Amino acid sequence: MESPASESHAEKQGEHVPGSGNHRIGTAVLKKLPGVPLATQMRSFRDFEIGDRERLGPVTVCRHEAIAFAARYDPQPFHLSDEGAADHPFFAGIVVSGWLTCALMMRLLVDEMRENPVASVGTPGVDRIRWRSPVYPGDALVLETEVSGKRLLKSRPHMGLVHKRLRTTNQHRRLVMTSETWEFVALDSAQPERRHSYLYGS
DSSP states (O other): OOOGGGSOHHHHHTOEETTTTEEEOSSSOSSOOTTOOOOSSOBOGGGOOTTOEEEEEEEEOOHHHHHHHHHHHOOOHHHHOHHHHTTOSSOSSOOOOHHHHHHHHHHHHHHHHHHSOBOBOOOSEEEEEEEOSOOOTTOEEEEEEEEEEEEEOSSOTTEEEEEEEEEEEOTTOOEEEEEEEEEEEESOTTOGGGTOGGGGTO
């Protein structure tokens, strides 16, 4: 396993570059959570239209973060060292755990909801996760989302479901992951009991 001392200076810093949209994962989190101002008006179910798209990131995966995550949660040899991946038929070296890729994409989504709040109360789950290509340390990942459906809930007339398709690509625009998700969103973001802003730290 590689020593953290072999990381580059930029990887160690774990910095977010203001105004660039670039987040580097290292010893620090992507963005400082406390005190992030939220917009006063949340997006509600009615604000989402089929075909709406967002592009989030990039986020750069640091080697030390990938190894530390794998050591704790996904300790397969090809996630832990180049030696462990040396004889793998598909990988060109140590490869990032797909579950870390999922976690990084989730963080991009939550950061976006903090900056552009949604009257969301969570999700019933994520469908059809597919790891299309390997992710390697140093890759810069971009998440693209598209609203592909929406419907009201008969059982909860104050709420609807928004369906999104998610695509993650690397710096070469190669597709590395796809998934689909449903999100519970309140119809009226102005009702205090349905704002649920505590989810995003306000």
